[in-house]
Amino acid sequence: MAKYILKRVLMALLTIFAIASLTFFLMKAIPGNPFLSEKNPPQSVIDNLNAKYGLDKSVPEQYVMYMNNLIHGDLGVSIKTQKNYPVARIITEMFPTSAKIGAIAISWAVIVGVLLGCISAYYRGKAADSALRVVSTLGISMPGFVVATLLLLLLCGDGKPFPVLFTSTTSWRRYVLPCLALGFYPMCYIARQTRTSMLDALGQEYIKTARAKGLNTKRIVLKHALRNAFIPVLTYLGPQIAFTLTGGFVVEKVFSIPGLGRYFVQAITNRDYPVIMGTTIFLASFVIIMNLIVDLLYKVVDPRIDLTKEG
Amino acid sequence: MSEHTEQKENLLEVRDLHVSFFTPAGEVKAVSGISYDLKYDEVMGIVGESGSGKSQEAYAIMGLLQSPGKVIGGSITFEGEDVLSKSRTEMTAFRGSRAAMIFQNPMTSLNPVYTIGNQLIEALRAHDKSISKEEAGKRAMEMLTMVGINNVQQRMKQYPHELSGGMRQRVMIAMGLICHPKLLIADEPTTALDVTIQAQILELMKSLQKQTHMGIIFITHNLGVVAEICDKVCVMYAGKMVEQGPVDDIFYSPAHPYTEGLLRSMPRVDADSHERLIPIEGTPVDMLNPPEGCPFAPRCPYAMKVCLQKMPPYVDVGEDHRSACWLRVQEALEKKEGKNDG
């Protein structure tokens, strides 16, 4: 087991290195410069700034420099949005908000999704099933910003229960709509997945055995079928948890949430190179760690899986 | 069987049982008119090729029929109680405690994500809520020992995939018997196993039957297995019971062409007989459009005109030995006439 985890960590480091390198060169390939703006500063100012942040050197040289700093744990400073503010600090300040909303969103998505999936499977072909399937199909085909905007239009503003701006209040109410919007897609996806795998599980021989033993329906569905049906859902959850926790930037944008996702998009627009790099590496690491955790959880849910035997 | 068992009342009485599946393509008469008695302590084989309705017949007894399958006629009486009129809750309490069933494929019949111990204990506690976990665990280990599993303490903690097929079928048997049911239905319990393992499981079932005196319905498509373990046999073809009788009568004086065919196509145990196995020619009946008259007529070498028109009635051909074939009807008539003449 320890060997397996070590192997995975080494793989993870390699992956992060590859992602960092790729991002670096791609980022440099985007035309533009952090110091160009409407004010159109004189060339001499731009040259000075380029020199200050090492942008006057060749791209390979910059790459070596960045990687060297990265190995020493230095993510650099923002050169644009919050000038000279350390990227690491930006991440630690922005991430908790995104993570909190993401965690709430994914939690309700899993609970409600699995529940609806079970109901759908159990009442397969009946009205409840059809209704749930319409909703979930809609949910996974509707872009996130549509859901967010709809919620905003319907439930926010004067005389309505929720605030338009996330930062306008400290009440718990400000979390409700962003969490709803962010969790809606995964909830629908999980409901569909659960329905499919639940139907599959309910058709298995061991369910017949469970019925022949004289177990009641509740126990058959919740103990014998659900545990098996949850395995495919878990596969999906790994990356999805990471994506949701790192903040849907669309939802953050719509509700003006000061989260990492929104900040990341801003950084790209501004060509704030160190912030782009730092955030990318952070998010990639996060996704990889979540995947590792889910793979380990897999073993807990499904005893047949032998982690040590796989690549 | 012997006289003294005859005096006991019946454990199970099935009368003219009909099971149909109402599919979009039409009604499939999976079981049409099967009747038998099973005494306490008796082993009955149900034989017939795949699709002849053996499993559905058993599911009807256990209340395990899946929609769109329904019992549409007949009666099932278990220890004097009408099984078909039991409520859902009553059936849940009935299954596993008074009648148990094990299935063909031990590889898929156990839940892969729970330990053997968990699944055994659960079977017991489903019917005995007052029993403690420890006590249940002890009973589970006793059952495992009884079905010939060693290292039971360790086995309890193992998952199904860590056991061989034969071992899993033993676990299934242990699980079936843990509440001491009066009836065990074994649906092709050895079909998915290697020949040597098959023999071991059969041996085990025979010895368990002697110890527990339960009634067993042994479903198989292999007449050889029937000879090993059964007291009597019910032969099914296309959902109909074509012949029924004591095991010796079925083997030494079969009274239905389909049974004869089964016997001819059965691998012989005595090695020196190099007779060729003769498979029954023709294809099984299309259950959606079964022929009128005798279902076996399209494949029967003796088929007559009447066979295509009317289903033959049951004729007694010996003690507790009945057959549904027009040949037997003719013989019976001739015998009667002969008597009248003489």
Ligand SMILES: Nc1ncnc2c1ncn2[C@@H]1O[C@H](COP(=O)(O)OP(=O)(O)O)[C@@H](O)[C@H]1O
């Ligand atoms: N779900 C179903 N829908 C329609 N027909 C079915 C269904 N399940 C079983 N049957 C019918 O019941 C018949 C008997 O099946 P079964 O009892 O499983 O056969 P056996 O156990 O003898 O192989 C099959 O030939 C099939 O036509």
Ligand code: SF4
């Ligand atoms: S009734 Fe006719 S067709 Fe059917 S088994 Fe007897 S002889 Fe053959």
Ligand SMILES: [Mg+2]
């Ligand atoms: Mg069958």
